[in-house]
Amino acid sequence: MRNQIDLLATVTVLGVLEQAYFAMQVIYARRKYKISPPNTTGHPEFERIFRAQANCSEYFPIFISLLWVAGIFFHQGTAAACGLLYLYTRFQYFQGYTAAAQGRLGPLYTSARVLWLLLGLAVAGLLAHFLLPTPLRGWALA
Secondary structure (H helix, E strand, C coil): CHHHHHHHHHHHHHHHHHHHHHHHHHHHHHHHHCCCCCCCCCCHHHHHHHHHHHHHHHHHHHHHHHHHHHHHHCCHHHHHHHHHHHHHHHHHHHHHHHHCHHHHHHHHHHHHHHHHHHHHHHHHHHHHHHHCCHHHHHHHHC
């Protein structure tokens, strides 16, 4: 069973580590600009770091859900590759946003496309699972 989910588990752990990195950047920015919780405003650089982290956190549950459904019902390797691309684009988004608000746009659009792709793979896999006869389902799990 493990070899059927090993790639998905790996991408999930990498995603969690990325989220932890983003959260640490907020902590460092709070210290640098002397902004104590629960305040979320202050220096513009802090505000950009805070928003970048919050935005990435807001989309993380959607990403993880689609990653696993696409990986289990469509194809683990394809979903994992999309997952790595998503994590890379979110890292680019975070880096771009912390530098300047406009720096987030390109990676934002790319990460959204990857989420739509994962959604499409998940839906295709689920449709195959529920609508195709059992012998024809194998293409989606290979």
